[in-house]
Amino acid sequence: MIAFALPWLFALGAVASLGVVALHFLSVRQPPELLLPTARFLDEGQVRAVSSSAQPSDLLLLMLRVLALLLACAALAGPRWVSRSNSTARIVVADVALRGDSVALRRLVDSTAAQVVVRFVWSGASGDSGGAASDAVGWPRGIRVDLTAALPMAVRAAASVATAMPDIDSLSLYVVTPTPVRVSADAWRAWRTTWPGAVHLRTSPTTARDGPTDSIGLSAPRLRFDTSGVDVRVDDPVRAAFNLPAAEPAQSIVVRRGEIVSRGETSTADPSADVTIVWPVSGVPPGWRPVSDSSGAVVAHGVALVASWQRTAIPPADGMRGARAIAWWGDGTPAALEYRIGAQCLREVGIAVAPSSDLLLDANARGVLSALRAPCGELAAAAATAAREGVSARVNDSLSASVTDLERDPMGASVGDAAAPAAYFRADSASRIGSMPRWLTPVLLALALLLLLAEWFLRDRAVVHL
Amino acid sequence: MTASYGPLLDALRGVRWPARRAVGAALPGAHRSRQRGTSGEFTEYRLYRQGDDPKQLDWKLLGRSDRAFVRLTDDRALVPTWFIIDASLSMAFPDVRSALPTAPPNKWQTTCALAVGLGTVAGASGDPVGAMIASAEGTTRLVARTRRGTIGEMARTLDALRCGGTAELAPLLTMTPTTARVVVISDLLGDLDALVRATAQRTAAGAIVECVHVVAMEELSLPSGAYLARDPEQVQVARVLQPRAIAAYCERFASFRTDAARRWRGAGAGYTEVRTDAPLPRIVRQIVSGQSRIDAHHAGAVSTEPAR
Numbered sequence: 001m002i003a004f005a006l007p008w009l010f011a012l013g014a015v016a017s018l019g020v021v022a023l024h025f026l027s028v029r030q031p032p033e034l035l036l037p038t039a040r041f042l043d044e045g046q047v048r049a050v051s052s053s054a055q056p057s058d059l060l061l062l063m064l065r066v067l068a069l070l071l072a073c074a075a076l077a078g079p080r081w082v083s084r085s086n087s088t089a090r091i092v093v094a095d096v097a098l099r100g101d102s103v104a105l106r107r108l109v110d111s112t113a114a115q116v117v118v119r120f121v122w123s124g125a126s127g128d129s130g131g132a133a134s135d136a137v138g139w140p141r142g143i144r145v146d147l148t149a150a151l152p153m154a155v156r157a158a159a160s161v162a163t164a165m166p167d168i169d170s171l172s173l174y175v176v177t178p179t180p181v182r183v184s185a186d187a188w189r190a191w192r193t194t195w196p197g198a199v200h201l202r203t204s205p206t207t208a209r210d211g212p213t214d215s216i217g218l219s220a221p222r223l224r225f226d227t228s229g230v231d232v233r234v235d236d237p238v239r240a241a242f243n244l245p246a247a248e249p250a251q252s253i254v255v256r257r258g259e260i261v262s263r264g265e266t267s268t269a270d271p272s273a274d275v276t277i278v279w280p281v282s283g284v285p286p287g288w289r290p291v292s293d294s295s296g297a298v299v300a301h302g303v304a305l306v307a308s309w310q311r312t313a314i315p316p317a318d319g320m321r322g323a324r325a326i327a328w329w330g331d332g333t334p335a336a337l338e339y340r341i342g343a344q345c346l347r348e349v350g351i352a353v354a355p356s357s358d359l360l361l362d363a364n365a366r367g368v369l370s371a372l373r374a375p376c377g378e379l380a381a382a383a384a385t386a387a388r389e390g391v392s393a394r395v396n397d398s399l400s401a402s403v404t405d406l407e408r409d410p411m412g413a414s415v416g417d418a419a420a421p422a423a424y425f426r427a428d429s430a431s432r433i434g435s436m437p438r439w440l441t442p443v444l445l446a447l448a449l450l451l452l453l454a455e456w457f458l459r460d461r462a463v464v465h466l
Numbered sequence: 467m468t469a470s471y472g473p474l475l476d477a478l479r480g481v482r483w484p485a486r487r488a489v490g491a492a493l494p495g496a497h498r499s500r501q502r503g504t505s506g507e508f509t510e511y512r513l514y515r516q517g518d519d520p521k522q523l524d525w526k527l528l529g530r531s532d533r534a535f536v537r538l539t540d541d542r543a544l545v546p547t548w549f550i551i552d553a554s555l556s557m558a559f560p561d562v563r564s565a566l567p568t569a570p571p572n573k574w575q576t577t578c579a580l581a582v583g584l585g586t587v588a589g590a591s592g593d594p595v596g597a598m599i600a601s602a603e604g605t606t607r608l609v610a611r612t613r614r615g616t617i618g619e620m621a622r623t624l625d626a627l628r629c630g631g632t633a634e635l636a637p638l639l640t641m642t643p644t645t646a647r648v649v650v651i652s653d654l655l656g657d658l659d660a661l662v663r664a665t666a667q668r669t670a671a672g673a674i675v676e677c678v679h680v681v682a683m684e685e686l687s688l689p690s691g692a693y694l695a696r697d698p699e700q701v702q703v704a705r706v707l708q709p710r711a712i713a714a715y716c717e718r719f720a721s722f723r724t725d726a727a728r729r730w731r732g733a734g735a736g737y738t739e740v741r742t743d744a745p746l747p748r749i750v751r752q753i754v755s756g757q758s759r760i761d762a763h764h765a766g767a768v769s770t771e772p773a774r
Contacts (some may be wrong), residue, residue: 033708034693036554038657038685042695042705436508 005078005435012075016374017066024062046076061455068451075444080166080436088419089168091157093150094176148243150175152361153189153424158195162425166436176202186225188242190236197420220253226270237353238279241360241369251275251375260286269301276346277372283352288313296352298335300327301374303367307359313350326371327351336371345376470496471582471621473713477747481574483587483754486674486736489645511535545598545621545674547588548642549581550635551624552657553601558629560684561749573680575648575652578624580678580740583750584649585617593647595620598638605638610646632699636658636660644671650735651678654726655699662729669734676736679726685719688712 004010036042047355154173162168173195192199225239251274259280270276278285290313297306314333315323326347327336339346349372353360360369435441514523514534524537557574571579585595589612597609597620606627608620612721635650635659642648648668654677665675669692690709707715723739730737738753 031694031706033704034689034695035559035561035698035705036685036688036695037559037653037682037698037704038694038715038719039695039703039707040655040700040709040716041722043711045706103503225670437765 001072003080005080006073009077010070010073013070013077016073017069020065021062024065035257058231061458064451064455064458068448068455071444071448071451075435075441075448076433077438079444080441085412087168088170088172089161089165089422090172090174091154091161092174092176093154093157100402109298128432133245141185145365146297147175148187149189149197149379151179151199154252155194156421158420161371162422165422168428169397171197171199171425172419174202184261187239191238191243194361195420196424224252224254225258226254226258228258234279236359237355237360241365244369249395251371253277255279257281257307271344274344275373275376276344277349279349279372280349282312283350284313285348285350286348287316289316293328295331295333297330298327298368299330300336300371301367303328303364303365303370305359305362305368310352311350312352315348315350326374327368336368338376340376343376347372467703469723471579474583474746474750475586476585478587480590481751481754483547483584483590483593483695484546486756489672489674491543506661509538512538520703524697526636529760538637543613544593545588546643547585547598548593548610548646548648549585549595549599549620550642550648550650550652551577551581551597551599551636552650552656553577553599553627553629554633554635554656555602555630556653556655559682570683573653573682573742574629575668576680576742576746577678578621578742579649579746580750581624582617582621583647583746584753585620587693587750587754589617597623598641599623599627599628600633600635600638602631602633603627621666632646632656634660636664639668639675642668642673644668644673647674647676649676649678651680653680658726658729662733665730665735666733675734676754677738679728679739681722681723681739683741683746686716686741688715701709713758 008418044142054074158171158173161171163334194288222444224240227236227244236257238255253274254270254273255277256270257279259282260278265312284290293311293312295309295311297304298309299305309329311333315337323339325336327334327349329335335351336347336349337346351368359365435444481711499686509531511527512535514536518536522536522538524535525531527535550761555572557577558572560569560572562575563570581597585597589621590593594610594612599606599607599608606623608616608623629710635652639648639661652661656662669675685739688707692709693707695705695707723725727737727739736753736756738749740749
């Protein structure tokens with residue numbers, strides 16, 4: 001079956017073919033010749049005459065013309081040969097605890113899937129999302145902490161698989177976690193929209209026995225968001241950035257995304273959190289001076305995040321007392337400050353991030369995120385030396401969800417067990433006009449040329465003899 | 467002789483073709499001659515007038531009645547009959563290869579039948595019959611003879627000949643004797659002007675010229691639909707034939723035929739228009755009888771007496 005990168009161009013050719021058919025009936029052309037000795041008694045005039053007939057003539061020529069036009073348009077529309085095998089690839093994102101028994105993991109997935117397995121794709125860790133029909137090359141640690149971490153990885157793996165295997169029609173996603181499942185419902189709903197098919201959640205009862213030693217327990221997460229007083233969309237880039245798989249923060253962190261007018265009403269630092277991050281949606285923390293200019297980069301923790309930043313606020317000079325800059329703009333102006341409040345600390349971030357922006361998902365954003373995740377008073381790597389025994393037992397109320405709820409599409413789409421269409425992840429490749437395989441366009445053009453030559457040779461030049 | 471001419475010749479048995487007027491001096495034949503007194507066939511007496519040849523006096527009658535009478539006699543002479551036949555490409559219309567078996571003959575077939583029929587009638591009077599056929603291959607000349615087999619030879623020659631090219635008939639007409647009867651069979655789409663001028667000269671010299679204008683029914687009734695009509699003899703002449711152009715065409719063609727008839731008559735020749743679907747024995751009888759006019763729609767021909 002042939003699909004087109006530019007289907008409108010092929011549709012245009014079809015419309016033009018209809019025009020050719022119409023002209024075949026209504027064309028103004030030179031009529032057939034008639035040998036007539038008394039032709040001199042006819043009027044002198046235009047040699048071309050209207051010759052219209054309800055009965056189509058020269059059907060062979062008409063067919064050649066229409067076929068040539070359709071083939072030429074098909075060649076220029078970027079034809080792609082698509083297999084009709086209705087094949088489905090599976091993307092399995094499994095927690096690192098399941099690494100020890102890949103056979104059991106494969107059996108777990110196969111036993112619950114009714115479709116014919118064509119490809120079995122293992123998804124690796126971030127940055128290496130795995131190839132087609134390859135074994136797992138990495139295992140995300142964050143799944144056990146927050147199931148949402150599986151989805152970005154699955155999206156990247158799907159894009160890679162869909163591009164590498166053009167004959168794949170759909171993709172099934174299996175997320176395998178050790179029990180119990182923990183998930184941040186808001187983050188899950190935010191990322192769930194990026195997967196246009198069913199997500200199959202599987203739990204492995206043998207995980208605890210077979211999995212490798214992992215010092216991170218299944219405790220409550222140490223990161224939560226406070227969006228009170230502000231309408232933060234589910235695709236909040238800050239929330240997404242903090243939800244990326246990363247080392248477990250050593251201290252509990254609360255991120256306030258609401259707008260705070262003055263620092264006095266901030267409730268200061270959240271007493272239940274070690275680190276309180278005030279990162280208003282507008283990018284103007286309380287007490288900061290609003291500005292409107294731009295900067296080329298944000299530097300933190302030794303890493304520069306280069307982008308066209310719109311700077312909305314800078315800290316006041318008197319407000320810097322007792323504060324310590326932990327992030328800077330490209331011109332040296334602080335972009336984030338840290339205030340020590342006893343054993344806790346308050347961090348204000350004056351970086352405005354546009355909704356749905358993926359700047360904070362960039363690898364270079366780890367500097368800013370690490371600086372904000374760092375324990376109070378130091379900017380060292382959080383996960384390296386953090387005492388894991390001190391994990392807070394505070395559990396966000398939203399961290400409970402049934403498997404059925406999680407598998408359901410939060411956007412309301414009834415996906416059921418439907419796999420995600422592979423074409424959804426081929427957005428980049430679809431924009432290319434070239435044919436697949438590459439020889440398809442030249443072949444179609446050559447066929448069109450041959451048909452035109454045949455039409456030229458077969459053109460009716462017959463003389464009518466009476 | 468070709469068997470296809472059999473019914474025509476049977477229908478023309480006993481038909482004679484007398485000369486329309488007295489012919490000049492020639493060998494003794496069946497036609498009234500302008501010469502008088504040379505033959506022994508007595509016709510009448512006439513009172514002697516001053517200037518008459520005394521030899522023509524009937525001396526016996528003068529002796530008995532003391533009156534001077536001149537003995538008058540009519541001479542009879544032969545009229546050589548020459549056929550000048552147009553075998554140009556336009557005479558091959560319509561193409562017999564694409565015609566239905568029931569279709570009427572084309573112009574060339576009609577011409578051949580007319581030539582054979584008229585030649586047979588002329589030969590039956592003892593007149594020598596000859597032919598000059600103009601085609602793309604040149605001029606085919608059959609010497610006028612009276613012997614048996616002349617018509618058969620002409621028929622075979624006509625049947626073997628293929629129409630083609632363009633033909634000029636006027637030079638052939640000037641090659642005929644002034645005492646002959648010349649029958650021009652053509653569609654008059656060639657050198658009509660020159661032919662009419664030569665005809666006027668020949669008739670002034672005493673020749674009897676008959677023009678048989680052959681018109682195909684397909685030229686009178688054009689097909690419907692749109693065509694690019696092209697003259698087979700002049701390929702550069704290409705005109706559009708459309709249903710709305712047929713009326714003007716018919717008017718022009720009729721005007722052409724009327725003008726041709728007027729010009730031929732004005733040149734002292736007879737003019738007969740023959741359509742290809744006309745019954746040929748009847749046409750031959752009309753031509754040889756010299757009927758002035760026959761209803762064209764019923765007889766398929768229009769005959770005219772030479773202008774007096």
